[in-house]
Amino acid sequence: xxxxxxxxxxxxxxxxxxxxxxxxxxxxxxxxxxxxxxxxxxxxxxxxxxxxxxxxxxxxxxxxxxxxxxxxxxxxxxxxxxxxxxxxxxxxxxxxxxxxxxxxxxxxxxxxxxxxxxxxxxxxxxxxxxxxxxxxxxxxxxxxxxxxxxxxxxxxxxxxxxxxxxxxxxxxxxxxxxxxxxxxxxxxxxxxxxxxxxxxxxxxxxxxxxxxxxxxxxxxxxxxxxxxxxxxxxxxxxxxxxxxxxxxxxxxxxxxxxxxxxxxxxxxxxxxxxxxxxxxxxxxxxxxxxxxxxxxxxxxxxxxxxxxxxxxxxxxxxxxxxxxxxxxxxxxxxxxxxxxxxxxxxxxxxxxxxxxxxxxxxxxxxxxxxxxxxxxxxxxxxxxxxxxxxxxxxxxxxxxxxxxxxxxxxxxxxxxxxxxxxxxxxxxxxxxxxxxxxxxxxxxxxxxxxxxxxxxxxxxxxxxxxxxxxxxxxxxxx
RNA sequence: GGCCCCAUGGUCUAGCGGUUAGGACGGCGCCCUCUCACGGCGUAAUCUCGGGUUCGAGUCCCGAUGGGGUCACCA
Numbered sequence: 001x002x003x004x005x006x007x008x009x010x011x012x013x014x015x016x017x018x019x020x021x022x023x024x025x026x027x028x029x030x031x032x033x034x035x036x037x038x039x040x041x042x043x044x045x046x047x048x049x050x051x052x053x054x055x056x057x058x059x060x061x062x063x064x065x066x067x068x069x070x071x072x073x074x075x076x077x078x079x080x081x082x083x084x085x086x087x088x089x090x091x092x093x094x095x096x097x098x099x100x101x102x103x104x105x106x107x108x109x110x111x112x113x114x115x116x117x118x119x120x121x122x123x124x125x126x127x128x129x130x131x132x133x134x135x136x137x138x139x140x141x142x143x144x145x146x147x148x149x150x151x152x153x154x155x156x157x158x159x160x161x162x163x164x165x166x167x168x169x170x171x172x173x174x175x176x177x178x179x180x181x182x183x184x185x186x187x188x189x190x191x192x193x194x195x196x197x198x199x200x201x202x203x204x205x206x207x208x209x210x211x212x213x214x215x216x217x218x219x220x221x222x223x224x225x226x227x228x229x230x231x232x233x234x235x236x237x238x239x240x241x242x243x244x245x246x247x248x249x250x251x252x253x254x255x256x257x258x259x260x261x262x263x264x265x266x267x268x269x270x271x272x273x274x275x276x277x278x279x280x281x282x283x284x285x286x287x288x289x290x291x292x293x294x295x296x297x298x299x300x301x302x303x304x305x306x307x308x309x310x311x312x313x314x315x316x317x318x319x320x321x322x323x324x325x326x327x328x329x330x331x332x333x334x335x336x337x338x339x340x341x342x343x344x345x346x347x348x349x350x351x352x353x354x355x356x357x358x359x360x361x362x363x364x365x366x367x368x369x370x371x372x373x374x375x376x377x378x379x380x381x382x383x384x385x386x387x388x389x390x391x392x393x394x395x396x397x398x399x400x401x402x403x404x405x406x407x408x409x410x411x412x413x414x415x416x417x418x419x420x421x422x423x424x425x426x427x428x429x430x431x432x433x434x435x436x437x438x439x440x441x442x443x444x445x446x447x448x449x450x451x452x453x454x455x456x457x458x459x460x461x462x463x464x465x466x467x468x469x470x471x472x473x474x475x476x477x478x
Numbered sequence: 479g480g481c482c483c484c485a486u487g488g489u490c491u492a493g494c495g496g497u498u499a500g501g502a503c504g505g506c507g508c509c510c511u512c513u514c515a516c517g518g519c520g521u522a523a524u525c526u527c528g529g530g531u532u533c534g535a536g537u538c539c540c541g542a543u544g545g546g547g548u549c550a551c552c553a
Binding site: 008009010012042044045047048106110113117121122123124125126127151164166169172173174175178179180183185186187188190192193194197212213214215216217218238240241243245246247248249275278279280281282284285286287288289305306307308309310311312314315316317318319321325 | 479480481482483484485486488489490491492493500501502503504516545546547548549550551552553
């Protein structure tokens with residue numbers, strides 16, 4: 001059977017470095033075995049999924065250099081590759097499960113579930129209590145027909161164990177008493193990840209599920225689903241999780257996590273890929289530089305290590321430096337043009353500064369912060385903290401604004417201004433007071449072109465990082 | 479807290495019963511050099527602990543400890 005693997009990102013935010021990490025191993029494994037690498041969009045969370053996020057993820061994956069053989073943009077034999085367009089399949093499949101008794105309708109309200117969880121707090125098992133599991137078939141049919149809202153839950157076996165065969169860990173055993181009756185179909189009729197993932201992986205002929213370790217503990221539910229459907233299960237390979245410096249799962253509050261950040265910061269995609277390839281995997285004992293092609297050539301899961309690797313920006317930068325130095329001068333020029341020194345970026349900059357310079361030789365010094373990375377706030381420490389505020393106030397404010405901006409997909413000047421004004425109101429800051437702080441945090445200057453135009457050109461990743469770093473700097477001031 | 483996973487320098491890792499425990503990033507020192515960077519050389523720093531198994535454990539087993547993940551109508 002030929003290898004078919006997939007990466008299944010959820011379009012609910014920025015393109016995540018973890019997605020690239022998992023994609024890399026899927027890609028390499030597929031290529032190693034002459035298989036196919038599939039991109040599937042898991043957009044069943046209709047409240048959080050956005051088209052912009054999906055587009056950003058595709059763009060970022062392309063930038064990093066991983067191309068897929070089947071996907072929402074290029075199609076393929078098992079489409080559609082967007083779960084929101086596959087709704088009918090899930091309903092048909094879940095109906096079979098209800099019919100066979102492997103799943104059941106649950107009419108419990110969110111309020112009841114909340115009370116149930118509160119009551120179970122501190123107990124050894126905190127999953128669904130099974131109230132609706134015992135409902136007579138006729139009553140379940142009747143209530144559904146009457147239009148009462150329901151979800152469909154998996155009827156997990158109540159005894160015995162479920163064994164997950166993980167390629168890297170061997171057989172992992174779970175007592176069935178520990179496993180929740182997972183919701184398969186939400187009351188809006190959309191499937192949860194657990195259902196959609198199993199149905200799609202089956203229908204798309206996925207042979208190996210290579211995904212992050214955070215999924216390991218929900219895999220018994222998937223095992224049970226394959227059993228209930230009487231489908232052959234794929235092989236599971238749970239990759240170690242990328243970590244922050246404190247070893248917790250990599251997260252944007254502690255580490256830049258958006259692939260767009262890495263592009264904006266001037267990392268070369270091949271260097272990033274090489275670095276990700278050293279996270280949990282090694283090509284040889286004394287070697288860590290290798291190309292994608294070399295990784296494919298040498299690839300085997302036998303060379304994985306399972307401790308969660310700390311994602312270290314410093315080491316990434318050192319590796320990036322190696323790649324940069326290996327390019328010839330013309331290549332570097334061309335990379336710089338693609339990055340920020342090209343017409344596109346300059347065209348956005350010129351309207352902001354042309355009225356403010358008298359001579360062209362002022363342009364570069366005046367726009368320096370549009371091209372630099374992290375800024376130094378030491379010289380601004382006094383100005384950053386208005387007389388009526390403490391450093392901590394300003395820090396909290398900045399950090400709060402970053403959170404607010406995280407959810408802001410639209411980074412146009414107008415949207416930024418609206419969001420920032422709304423935030424100012426929320427924290428009871430005078431708008432112009434906040435604007436000045438943001439200006440200094442984003443540019444390390446007190447005089448710049450109009451703030452929101454400037455932020456828009458700097459871009460969401462650079463702006464959020466600078467505001468965060470400035471906030472953290474102020475926190476340390478004390 | 480229940481369950482699950484993991485455990486070699488600060489970090490990424492090599493090691494798959496017998497090694498002076500290797501490489502890389504970072505640190506420090508020296509050399510190269512008009513400066514800086516590159517490069518070269520050197521140096522400090524690791525097998526979490528406790529029991530076994532074995533002639534012999536970083537390597538195998540058990541336990542403890544520590545870290546992480548997960549317990550949603552999010553993925």
